[in-house]
């Protein structure tokens with residue numbers, strides 16, 4: 269089945285985006301992209317690949333840095349007047365919402381974010397970012413400036429022939445509740461954080 273895209277306007281507090289709803293994707297999930305401005309022209313467009321996080325994105329949870337990263341990415345795109353937010357339905361680094369809350373419960377008992385995933389029978393990170401490259405292909409984008417601290421996102425795009433001309437660090441949302449979580453991301457998951 270071929271992927272299909274449905275486009276509509278999406279006015280936001282940062283300006284007007286186009287929302288692209290992607291269905292019939294290879295992983296069977298419904299993904300979303302928001303775009304602003306001319307995304308195919310030079311210089312290469314600013315792109316954020318964001319994994320779904322209901323607790324951080326919608327409920328302003330301080331356990332992670334997802335909400336502030338999402339907002340900062342949309343703001344940076346609006347400031348440039350062009351860019352793409354790819355919103356992947358990869359809740360809980362791919363383990364799903366209920367399993368993420370199970371992982372939070374284990375973290376409440378002292379495990380770190382990686383140990384909790386492993387003890388639930390998952391890998392530390394279940395995500396496959398190839399789907400983000402598929403979405404950029406559908407949007408006809410071949411070169412990007414990628415906002416991320418996660419080297420796996422950079423290598424996944426490059427493996428799929430999307431050139432990452434620049435990695436733009438995205439360090440927002442550090443707070444006392446997520447200090448240990450961010451340290452674990454840095455120490456065990458390879459995120460480029462100070």
Ligand SMILES: Nc1nc2c(ncn2[C@@H]2O[C@H](COP(=O)(O)OP(=O)(O)OP(=O)(O)O)[C@@H](O)[C@H]2O)c(=O)[nH]1
Nearest residue numbers: 319320321332358359360361368371381416417418
């Ligand atoms: N399993 C699990 N998932 C989490 C936890 N905290 C946040 N997440 C999920 O992690 C994903 C966000 O991943 P991050 O590791 O924060 O960031 P990243 O996307 O790898 O990298 P950046 O591009 O640098 O932000 C979202 O899907 C969140 O729901 C946790 O403790 N356990």
